Amino acid sequence: MGDEVVFYSSPMSRGRIVHWMLEEVGAPYRFEVVNLETKDQKKPEYLAVNPMGKVPSIVHRGTVVTECGAICAYLADAFPAARLAPPIDSPARGTYYRWLFFGGCSFEPAIIDRMLSRPPASRPGALAYGCYEDATETLAKALTPGPCILGRDFSAADVYIASQVAFGMMTKSLEPRPVFQEYTSRLQQRPAYKRFMEKSDQLAAQMKKAS
Ligand SMILES: N[C@@H](CCC(=O)N[C@@H](CS)C(=O)NCC(=O)O)C(=O)O
Incomplete structure (x- = not known):
């Protein structure tokens, strides 16, 4: 299964929060674009991941996590070397x-x-x-x-x-x-913020060009 995080998002969405977080933890990730303009978020393939039909979502080690706050908390715990959550007993x-x-x-x-x-x-x-x-x-x-x-x-x-x-x-x-x-x-x-911004802007530009 590997340790790759599959990241479903659009560069023009709350998924930006998770994109920044992925860069902070240094997780290996694959960005799966969900085009909100073409309503990819409401298509059966994506609804199978998140029945809310909303981005972002991640799949990691076979588990789906949705909701930005939960994803940030999850990633901090799943990649503890980045030290982005206080110890559990603190x-x-x-x-x-x-x-x-x-x-x-x-x-x-x-x-x-x-x-x-x-x-x-x-x-x-x-x-x-x-x-x-x-x-x-x-x-x-x-x-x-x-x-x-x-x-x-x-x-x-x-x-x-x-x-x-x-x-x-x-x-x-x-x-x-x-x-x-x-x-x-x-x-x-x-x-990490600067890396996320650069990648996100590139992706948004590619999407604009392709539309
Ligand atoms: N509570 C969710 C909200 C997610 C959300 O509302 N995402 C918006 C983009 S910012 C979305 O997917 N909208 C598309 C739609 O509802 O069709 C979270 O924190 O992740």
Whole structure:
């Protein structure tokens, strides 16, 4: 079966988060393009991998993993030499899970709702993230000590959170506070980030040319 990660994605999608993560862990991987324009994600071959018909997905050692946050956490554990997750018995492990799950359950929905101009909920208490202001302020406070979400140590949680923060600022659904700008600019200097960007841009250009 080998140790290759099969990576189903599109270069213009949340799969960018996983692409960066794959470069960080140094995993051998094969990029299988799922063209969202031609609705490859809803074709039976791909639905057999992810019945949600969404990217990204990975298959590794015969197991399918979907959901960006889960894939980042999985890859950090599957490729421990990259040291992108605190040890299982470390107190930092709790903080690491906390922000990984905050990213998927609270921060991303707050940003997407804002991007789509969805009206504020009539019952914020029933909404997982409460209100946009609380979700963004909470993250800003957590990032203030820096340089990473866990303090000194860079982790998979940073790949996930920094990607969302950058996306939020790019789509103007997140105010470009200095704490967010400094955090993303710092992490975007990482060699793995630069490798991912170069490969992703190349792939996007090839797809554009072929369309
Ligand atoms: N919760 C999923 C969301 C995945 C998702 O929404 N992917 C979008 C691209 S960014 C997609 O595949 N959209 C195509 C579609 O729904 O048809 C994750 O975190 O991986």
